[in-house]
Amino acid sequence: MGEFVDTALSFPVVVLTFALVVVVLFWLLVLFGVSDMDAIEPVDALGFGGVPATVAGSLTIAFSWFASLVVTVMLDGLDPTIVVVGGIVGLAIAVVIGLLLTRLILIPLRKVMPDAPVASRHDFVGLVCVVRTQRVDATFGQAEVTSADGSSAIVQVRQAGDDPLSAGRTAVIYDYDTAGEFFWISPVDLSTRD
Known part of the structure; x- marks a missing residue:
């Protein structure tokens, strides 16, 4: 030895x-x-x-x-x-x-060896985003979302409701519209805790 x-x-x-x-x-x-x-x-x-x-x-x-x-x-x-x-x-x-x-x-x-999963826009559904435009409504809006790997992206977003969504507000992405290539978001307040 x-x-x-x-x-x-x-x-x-x-x-x-x-x-x-x-x-x-x-x-x-x-x-x-x-x-x-x-x-x-x-x-x-x-x-x-x-x-x-x-x-x-x-x-x-x-x-x-x-x-x-x-x-x-x-x-x-x-x-x-x-x-x-x-x-x-x-x-x-x-x-x-x-x-x-x-x-x-x-x-x-x-x-x-397993293939790496292909990234999809649907991966953003369920994530929190931050509005980056002055307003978000049914026809206009952009938000920044951070994916699980830490990278961020500016995405097109729309809102079905009448709640005011302006720059800096947080929202949750709940759906992706394939035809329009945008995400549906809903306002969420992360500062309140039970």
Whole structure:
């Protein structure tokens, strides 16, 4: 076991050993529910699209680490100059091998990974908005709404009632009119509590 640790802490594999430790710690956090594997959006670069970046990155680091471990074993006992030059070249080759193997593994994984839900205007129904125009009635109005992911949008809104709705008032979105492409809102007072 000591020889394995010595090799894992030798150049060039040591560069990726620390990255592999981070990957292992991350997946332990995911296992215990402290972190989320979808915390980073999928990456489309290098043919990794459709899979969370954490999965693609973890596989790349793991495959690269194993390839660089082989390079380290092959360079063991050679002249230090050869070890440095060969280690740098071998590390670059190991990373390329890691990327290629990851891409090959991700092809079948994409088929089993669930697709991200498609955003819809109906996602705003039930949310509170803030009126941004001087008035809102049955034919005119705009409001700002903040979605669950924290992004905000200015949307077209209408009101069926006669309650005065002016800039700064809060309202709740209760329906979406697909034909007119606007939301129906109703005034709500968030300052009163039972």
